[in-house]
Amino acid sequence: MKISYNWLKQYLDSDIKPESILDALPLLGFDIEETETLGPPQMEHVVVGQVIEYEAHPNADRLRLCKVKTDESEQIHSIICGAKNFKQGDKVMVALPGAVLPGNFKIKKSKLRGIESQGMLCSAKELNIGQDHEGIMIIEASVPLGTPINHCYSDSDIIFNLEITPNRVDVLSHIGVARELLARFGGSLQVPKLKTQLKTSDTLKPNALLKSLELKNTELCSEYAAVCIENVKIQKSPQWLIQSLEAVGLRSVNNVVDITNYVLHESGQPLHAFDSNKLENNSIQVRNAQKGEAIKTLDGKDYKLNESILVVADAQKPIAIAGVMGGANTEVDENSQSIILEAAYFDPSSIRRTARALGISTDSSYRFERGVDAVGIEYAIQRATELILEYAGGSVIGPKTRLGSALTDPTIIDFSPDLMRNFIGFSVSDAEVEAAFVSLNCSVEKTQGAQPAWRVRVPSYRNDLKRAVDLYEEFIRIFGTDKIPSVEISANGISPLDHPIYTFNDTVSHFLSGQSFNEAFLYTLRDVKEYEFLLGETHSDTEHLRLNNPLQSDQSHLRNSLIPGLLDVLELNHARQNSVNKFYERGRVFKSEEGSVTELVSVGFVSFAKGLNRQWLEREAFDFYKSKTLAENIIQLLPVASNDLDFSPIEQSALWQPLHSASAGSIKKEGYQVSVGLLNVKHLKEKWNLSEPVYAGSILVHPDLFNKKAEVFRYSAISNQPASSKDLSLIVDKSVLSSEVHTAIVRFAQSATEGFICESVNVFDVYEGEGLDTDKKSFTISMSFRAQDRTLKDAEVNKAFEKIQESVNQETNYQIRK
Amino acid sequence: MIEEKLDTLVTLVDESCPNLKNRAEFDNFKASISGPRGQLTEIMKSMGSVPKEEKPAMGKKINEAKQLIQKSFDAANNRIEEAELVSSLGAPIDPTLPSPDEAKGAIHPIAQVRDQVVDLFHRIGFSVAEGTELETEYYCFDALNIPSDHPARDMQDSYFMPESLSISNVSKKTDEQYLLRTHTSSVQIRTLLEEKPPIRIVAPGRCFRRDTPDATHSANFHQIEGLYVDKKVTLTDLKATLDYFVKQVFGASAKTRLRPSFFPFTEPSFEMDFYSPDLGKLSNKWLEIMGCGMVDPEVFKSVGLDPEEYSGFAFGMGIERIAMILQGVDDIRYYYHNDIRFLRQFSGIKQ
Known part of the structure; x- marks a missing residue:
């Protein structure tokens, strides 16, 4: 909101300098x-x-060497000037030594080419009056010598553009700002005095301008006041009015409209004037809009109305969206002769809903939706009436009509200075507290008794003050926050642990950055096109992760994976020829399952298979098993019982390369889900311009998993006896996964041993090729046996080994390779 | 006679050993001395012809000579073994060649600032709380004393989820709509509902506002919320805590001020500004750093705490904003491009 310093000054009885205002506000x-x-x-x-x-x-x-007089004395200033646009006898603006021009340009006596110049003749630009800098300013001959510039140009002004918080509707006017400044600096508010009191009637005395006035919805409009003025002369506003409005960023329309706007910015009360000749049946009613009604407003836009919108209407049609904007159909223009001036109290919620629904915010709606001062309505309409009579002529017909009343009982707040001192934590005297309240026009009544209690009466325009705590804030504001004393930090007691999600993220980050992965931060919102590309239009994530009101189509969906964003990062860095291979992100992702969305904790990482920059020494490529190990290590940081991830190959995916990627776990059962491996080579090229293979890992964790207690590990005896090992090669179908063979052998070994155990089963060689059928491969497995209390005898190990082989022959179709 | 031979042999071995270049030469030479037909072996064979009475003395001589010869052999053997080891290790390294392994990864500058802020609050007894990015209108607004038709909701335009959507792990109060949280203040409500005071938390997290992106607005950004609720928490505690924070982050020469403001969930409410003489371009002017205030009684009521019994303060700051001031970054979007050259500037890793 713009506040003009010149305008503001009228309401202050003391001279508060602009710099002080800048500091104080x-x-x-x-x-x-x-x-x-x-x-x-x-x-x-x-x-x-x-x-x-x-x-x-x-x-x-x-x-030019000029002789210049600045008063009627004999004193002559010798001034050197470069301009040529003046002649002898011209009056000009002279900056004498000691002057400081805009831009902190200090004028002093100085020598120019050997001759002293005792000042400067100024151009308009140098004085910040205009843009002209071609020559010096020539002043009208009638202006007396010695007139200070600020007398010639009194329209200099300072405009403060203030940000007023939504709770302070009372400050949305020049008088409102003046009140606040006076509370800080002292002094009394100079409100323009009304010359006469208009007579008021609480029913309409019908007249030629207004024959009927009805308030049909007193809930949404608790007070409606109207003044009828005939024989007005609509014309250009006086200069001071135009200047005032332009200073706060408004455009002058005509004298009547300008006056309503002026009073709004003076007092904070919105007003509106209708051309009474344009009213159907000279009737006004305040009612809800009817279905199908529409209105063209003063700004020329058309709005469709609905039943929840309050309008001001004549006998036939809406003539204003109540409290928001007037209609073009009853506009006061140069042909208007009689007007009806309106002031009202509209329900804040209703105005707000209307303004939102129609997408308009006006100076008027902005104030109504915050709640205008009910007491101020009376003043504003009278003030505007007087200004109209003064600048547009005409005369008031009949009394002012005032239907309903928005007046409420004044707010009185019970207040205890002791409780406030407890709350603020430092000591202030009762007198200081009272002085602060009084400066804000609150009156304090003290009740006698053991507990000192105050009854603080709040001015009508402060609808934000309702509770004692609101007064604490007022006290601190006026007392000054700089006077709050500094104390020691109190940090008693033992603090609980950080949330395990934070701790997990912290550990993951150190782990992955230790593995040369760089952390990226990406947007949560992704492009619908990406969803359609990767998942298809009918996928439940495409359907359910859509925002209701996206701002732009490329940010329409919540992300369900960190991987696409990380690919954007690889693409950007690749396109910029940056040599970097590895990125990760930790963040929240969203998954839809059975129609319900779950917010998940996630870690994602990507790495080019081969380092992109040439090295003097070749390093091992990043592959599936590296990504798998990383994912397993990350899962191990969770409070889960086991890190045995049961991976199975991904057979179809637009993001992952089928059969070169795998997944394990599920959100529903284990509480986590892991996908690792090669990303879809074709799609990476198509969508991300990445032609080098990229391996990735994606770990999704249900937040509830973090509430589990971490497993407590306990000691079990370790044998000191030597181990004995056996190797077994098995020929299997190519499609058989090692985990299947491993599980079988572990089971066989368990039942084959007695009195000792098979400690480990490890697939250590995979072979396919010469010597084997093309659809076969072989796994070589080593088994390690150990007893707790003795060295194993060859015979018992051999016996176990034979039993295992028997089981293989009987229970599987694996073929033992001799 | 034998004595002379022994002396000659010892001298020969002593002189020859240092010249043996490799294992093969050494083995040949050793065989020529102590092998079955070696010179020493021959000499020892001739012991039989030595008169009996001279035998002990001669035996001693031979032993001495054997020891000397063995010593030479050992020295040569050690020397050759060492040479073999050295040559098996390959050419010596050039310590100035670049390491072919990738450097340690960079931690994102926003994460660094977040962790720095969290650590400062750890030191004065705050613990980290987590909340969800999806929230409901009730927890994001209503419970924070921002009713649906309040102009304060205009301050934050929100991204909403479709009305029919169900979310399995974000609870609703009644039938309000889901949205992406516009501030981390929702964590205040969830925490106050779950835990009993004293509560001292900081809640870092991602927030969303429906703003057109520009140099200072991003589709998502991060905040850290702080909340301290106990009996007898005062306004001076708020000031002490936040002054400590600003001086730790921006140096002891930083000044602070509390500028009265308005948030529906705190009363009184303030914006905290700070002023620092050594911040480059941003030196010597008041910069807004966070919103804060004393928890509004309405908030206590909405979580079932008695505002007569408990008091507290809350604060919320934008992590990107602090990062931009600290790191001298003038466009928030750089943080989301993730150009590695940018990321590495904040981790001390060489390009």
């Missing part, structure tokens, strides 16, 4: 977004002078 809670200076700033020693005569500078052709 933020600490009162009104942040200044921007300050703008209009016209010349306040300048000393810049006055109107007259060029008595001039001659060419003896040492410089382009300079």
Whole structure:
């Protein structure tokens, strides 16, 4: 909201300098977004002078040596000037030594080409009056010598663009800001006095302008006031009015409209004027819009209305969206002769809903939706009436009509200075507290008794003050936050552990960055096109992870995986020729299952298979098994009982390369799900321009898993006896996974041993090729046996080994390779 | 006679051994001395012809000579073994060649600042709480004293999920709509509902606002929420805690001020500004760093705590904002491009 310093000054009885206002407003809670200076700033020693005569500078052709008078005395200033646009006798603006021009340009006596110049003749630009810098300013001859610049150009102004928090509707006006400044600096508010009191009637006395006035919805409009004025002359506003409105960023329309706007920015009460000749049946009613009704507003836009919208209407049609904007159909224009001036109290929620629904915010709706001062309605309509009579002529017909009343009982808050001192944590005197309240026009009534209690009466315009704690804030604001004393930090007691998700993320990050992965931060919102590409339009994630109100189509869906974002990072770095292979992200992702979405904790990593930059020494490529190990290690950081991940190959996927990638676990059963391996080579090229193979890992964890207690590990005896091992080669179908063979052998070994154990079963060689059928491969497995209490005898190990082989022959179709 | 031969042989061995170049030469030479037909063997064979009475003395001589010869052999053997080991190791390394392995990965600058902030609050007894990015209108707004038609909701335009959507692990109060949280303040409510005071938490997390992206707005960003609730927490505690924080992050020369402001969930509410003489371009001006205030009684009521009994303060700061000030970054979007040259600037890793 823009506040003009010149405008503001009228309401202050003391001279508060702009610099003081700049310092004070933020600490009162009104942040200044921007300050703008209009016209010349306040300048000393810049006055109107007259060029008595001039001659060419003896040492410089382009300079003139001028004799300038700045008063009626005999004193002559010798000033050198480069401009040529003036003649003898012209009046000009003279900056004398000691003047400081805009841009901190200090004027002093100085020598130019050997001759002293005792000041400067100024251009408009140098004085911040205009853009003209071609020559010096020539002033009208009638202006007396010695007139200070700020008298000639009194329209210099400072505009404060304030950010007013939504709780402070009372400050959305010049008087409102003035009140706040006076609370800080002291002084009394100079509200323009009303010359006469209009008579008020609480029913309409029908007249030629207004024959009927009905308030049909008193819930949404608790008070509606109207004044009828006839024989007005609509014309251009006086200069001061135009200037005032332009200063706060408004455009002048005509005298009547300008006055309603002026009073709004003066007092905070929105007003509206209708052309009464344009009213159907000279009737006004405040009612809900009817289905199918529409209105063209003053800004020329058309709006369709619905039953929840309150309108002001004549006998036939809406003539204003109540509290938001007037209709073009009853606009006051140059032909208007009689007007009806409106002031009202509209229900804040209703105005807000309407403004949101229609997507309009006006100075008027902005204030109504925050709740205007019910007491101020009366003043505003009278003030506007007086200004209209003064600047547009005409006369008021009949009394002012006022239907309903928005007035409520004044708010009185029970307040205890002791409780406040407990709350703020430092000591202040009752007198200081009371002084702060009084400065805000709150009146304090103290009740006698053991517990000192105050009854604080709040002014009607402060609808934000309702509770004692609201008064604590007012006290601190006026007292000054800089006076809150510094104390020691109190940090008693023992703090609980960090949330395990945070700890997990922290550990993962150190683990992965230790493995040369770089951390990336990516957006949660992804492109619908990516979903359609990777999952298809009918996939439940495409369907359920869609935002209701995306801002742009490339940010329409919640991510269900960190991998696509990481591919964006590889693509960007690759395109920029950055040599880097590995990235990871930790973050939340979303999955839809059976129509319900779950927010999951996730870690994702990607790595090019081969380092992209050439090295003097070749390193091993990153492959499936490296990505698998990383994923297993990350899962181990979870509070889960086992890190045995039961991987099975991914057979179909647009993101992963089928049969070169695998997944394990499920959110529903284990609480986590892991996918690792090669990413879909074709799609990577198509969508991310990546032609080198990329391996990745994606770990999804249900947050509930972190509530589990971590497993407690306990000691079991370790044998000191030597181990004995046996190797077994098995020929199997190519499609058989090692885990199947491993599981079988572990089971066989368990039943084959007695009195000792098979400690480990390990697939250590995989072979296919010469000597084997093309659809076969062989696994070689080593088994290690050990007893707790003795060295195993060859005979018993052999016996066990034979039993295992028997089991293989009987229970599987694996063929033992001799 | 034998004595002379022995002396000659010892001298021969002593002189020859250092010149043996490799294992083969050594083995040949050794065979020529102590092998079956070696010179020493021959000499020992001739012991039989030595008169009996001279035998002990001669035996001693031979032993001495054998020892000397063995010593030479051992020395040569050690020397050759060492040479063999050295040559098996290949050419000596050039310690100035670049390591072909990838350097340690960089931790993202936003994560670094977040962890730095969290650590500062750890030191004064705060623990990390986690919340979900999906929230409901109730926990994001209503419980924080921001009713649905309140203008304060305009301050934050939100991304909503479809009304029919069900979310398995984010609970609703009644039948309100799901949205992406606009601030981490929702964690205040969830924590206050689950735990009993004293509560001292910081909750870092991702937030979303429906803003058009530009140099200071990003589709998602991160905040850290802080909450301290106990009996007798005062406004001076708020000031002490946040002053400590600012001075730790921006140095002891930083000044702070509390500028009155408005948040529906705190009363009084403030924006904390700070002022630092050594922040480069941002030196010597007041910079907004976080919103804060005393927990509003309405918030206590919405979580079933008695505002007469408990008090507390809350604060919330934008991590990107602090990072941009600390790291001198002037466009928030750089953090989300993840150009490795950018990321490495904050991790001390050479390009």
